[in-house]
Amino acid sequence: MARFVHFRLLRAATLSLVITFSAVLAARAEDPAAYPTHKIRMLLPYAAGGGGDVIGRLLGDRIGKTLGQSVYIENHTGAAGTLGTQMVAASANDGYTIITVGGMTTHVLAPAIYPKLPYDSIKDFTTIGRIGTSSIMLVATKDFAANDIKGLIALARKGEPIQYGSWGVGSTGQFCAEILMQQTGIKMDHVPFNGIAKLAGDLLGGHISLATLDMATATPLVKDGSIKALAACGERSPSLPDVASYKEQGVPFDRSLSWAMYAPAGLAEPIARKLSAALKDALADADVKEKLLGLGITPQFVPGDEQRDINASDIAAWKQVAKDAGIELK
Secondary structure (H helix, E strand, O other), rough: HHHHHHHHHHHHHHHHHHHHHHHHHHHOOOOHHHOOOOOOEEEEEOOOOOOOOOOHHHHHHHHHHOOOOOEEEEEEOHHHHHHHHHHOOOOOOOOOOEEEEOOHHHHHHOOOEEEEEEEOOOOOEEEEEEEEEEEEEEEOOOOOOOOOOOHHHHHHHOOOOOOOEOOOOOOOOHHHHHHHHHHHHOOEEEEEEOHHHHHHHHOOOOOOEEEEEEEHHHHHHHHHOOOOEEEEEEOOOOOOOOOOOOHHHOOOOOEEEEEEEEOOOOOOOHHHHHHHHHHHHHHHHHHHHHHHHOOOEEEEEEEHHHHHHHHHHHHHHEEEEEEEEHOOOO
């Protein structure tokens, strides 16, 4: 009996030591001055192989080297990126759990056009900083009958049924197509895909002839001749300088589109500063710059607080754009 009691006391003491030691480690891990002490998870709300995924992996690798810790990637797709983004908003704000790369759809457009979202893109996130700007490309198979917006309008006015694909309902890609239809009077049927990688694959396979793609996905495919670009929704891109913008082709729309990095709200300021500095350092790297330009992203670092204020202003502006164009997505 005495041995049994002694064993129970020993086990309890050991357990107490383990709990105390774990608490000490947790406290150290949460110390902003010591950050980071272990690997960091980057959650990407995009399918593997898509443009946002490629950007995230490129930056995650470079940021990990700067911080001295590995950054590993998890992809959580769905609802044009908003499902994965919601996961970020609900995650721990310790700087280790989740950092995300967000695009226009997840942090500006969706809040501008959906009356209800499961997250607030301003209040529920700590903005780390801007990565850069880009456009959305209106692209087609090589044998598609039109080569530009004028040709697309002519095709539509012949009564030809036209379908276009985007990477999801409420995506920036759908928005750009809706703007085009509203401004030109043409009709196209929307085919939403579950992720941009699937959309690009079906476009390359000829299962759909017309699509909107983000620059990171479209640029290499256009450059190698796999598909052709009809127009840039947004500004003309230095990555594809021969592709005229909507505005240059008579469609009055020229708003810039941006990528940025986010973490959950309430991130300690010292950790946010370290992540922001690491992002700035990554964007200054010549190799990273070259690869981003190759993906159609014009690198442009903007500090987190400033980008957050820009996002808030952009949401209001895009709400007005949607109203003027008669776009209602529920």
